[in-house]
Amino acid sequence: xxxxxxxxxxxxxxxxxxxxxxxxxxxxxxxxxxxxxxxxxxxxxxxxxxxxxxxxxxxxxxxxxxxxx
Amino acid sequence: xxxxxxxxxxxxxxxxxxxxxxxxxxxxxxxxxxxxxxxxxxxxxxxxxxxxxxxxxxxxxxxxxxxxxxxxxxxxxxxxxxxxxxxxxxxxxxxxxxxxxxxxxxxxxxxxxxxxxxxxxxxxxxxxxxxxxxxxxxxxxxxxxxxxxxxxxx
Numbered sequence: 001x002x003x004x005x006x007x008x009x010x011x012x013x014x015x016x017x018x019x020x021x022x023x024x025x026x027x028x029x030x031x032x033x034x035x036x037x038x039x040x041x042x043x044x045x046x047x048x049x050x051x052x053x054x055x056x057x058x059x060x061x062x063x064x065x066x067x068x069x
Numbered sequence: 070x071x072x073x074x075x076x077x078x079x080x081x082x083x084x085x086x087x088x089x090x091x092x093x094x095x096x097x098x099x100x101x102x103x104x105x106x107x108x109x110x111x112x113x114x115x116x117x118x119x120x121x122x123x124x125x126x127x128x129x130x131x132x133x134x135x136x137x138x139x140x141x142x143x144x145x146x147x148x149x150x151x152x153x154x155x156x157x158x159x160x161x162x163x164x165x166x167x168x169x170x171x172x173x174x175x176x177x178x179x180x181x182x183x184x185x186x187x188x189x190x191x192x193x194x195x196x197x198x199x200x201x202x203x204x205x206x207x208x209x210x211x212x213x214x215x216x217x218x219x220x221x222x223x
Contacts (some may be wrong), residue, residue, distance in 0.1 A: 003130065010091050010131045013100040015217040020092070026158045029138030033187055036145075036153050039133035041087065041125040042104070044111055049125070051133060055147035058083030060172055064070055064122075064160050065134055066086065066142040068114045069093040069210040 070144075071121045073162045078167055084122045088114070089134040092141040093218060095211025104129055117209075146172070161196040 012019035030036050038052040054060045074084035088111045094100040101107050104126065111124045127133045137145060138158070144165055146155035155168040179185060207214045 002160070007102075010135065011101040011125070012106055013094055015093050015214065015221055017221055020221075023139040025135070025137070026119070026138035026140050026143065026156075029156065030136070030153060032153050032156060034152065036147060036151050037133075037136050038076060038151070039127070039136065041127060041133065042123055044108055044115070045107075049084055052151055053153050054083065054085055054125070056149055059081035059176065060080045060154070060166050060169065061083040061147045062070075062074065062169070063085050063087070063145045063147065064084075064142070065089050065137065065144070066160065067089050067091050068110045068118070069095065069098050069207070069214060 070160060070162050070165070071119065073166050073169075074122050076166075080173060082169060082173075084125045086114070086120050086122050087133065088124055088126045088148075089132055089139070089141075091210070093210050093214040095205055095207070095209075095214035098210045098214075101129065157194065159196060161194060164194040164196070167194075 009019070010023070018047075036051075038050055039049055041049055041054070043049065051063075054063070070084070070086075074082075078084070083209055088107060091100055091110070098110055098113075101110070107126055107129065111126060114120050115124055131139065137143070137156075140158045142160045144155075144157045144160040145153050146165070146168060147153050154172060155165070157164055175185060204215060207218055
């Protein structure tokens with residue numbers, strides 16, 4: 001289901017430049033004004049939804065990306 | 070960001086927190102190896118740090134996060150058609166609220182039958198920098214997270 005190397009690289013185990021800098025790709029992110037890519041997401045109870053279901057539910061939707069750390 | 074979300078929710082503005090990967094893995098919150106662990110960390114974000122917005126989980130391989138530039142704490146605003154109208158490489162409530170205020174005004178102008186055409190603009194916004202609070206946050210993850218951050222930017 002998942003590429004094990006990708007899983008390991010994305011979920012890096014230490015905050016060192018050679019492991020986290022590869023993910024700083026904001027300059028390559030989707031353009032404003034163009035249809036954005038859609039992805040499955042999961043609620044904390046395990047139920048699945050789509051990002052498109054989230055953004056289509058409101059006039060505008062604010063999505064903050066982050067984690068506990 | 071929670072207060073801003075509550076302030077605008079009755080104006081048809083949705084807000085979510087999308088859980089990605091551990092930017093600063095430490096002894097208490099190590100790197101993610103399963104969705105079950107990711108769910109536990111997200112519950113702690115909700116219960117210990119008080120994130121009141123709906124929290125959704127990205128796939129373990131960060132498919133969504135990576136497609137949007139994979140910055141550790143970025144914010145995007147989408148319209149109902151799935152068009153991103155704002156993106157910021159860091160999350161700041163003042164910046165987001167400023168954008169929302171603008172877009173809500175655009176909606177009102179459209180209702181008033183103004184003919185509007187989109188254009189792109191770049192702008193440099195400014196956020197508060199609270200190093201003490203940041204290091205307290207790192208310490209929640211563990212001393213390892215503090216030491217690695219200090220070393221990375223020394």
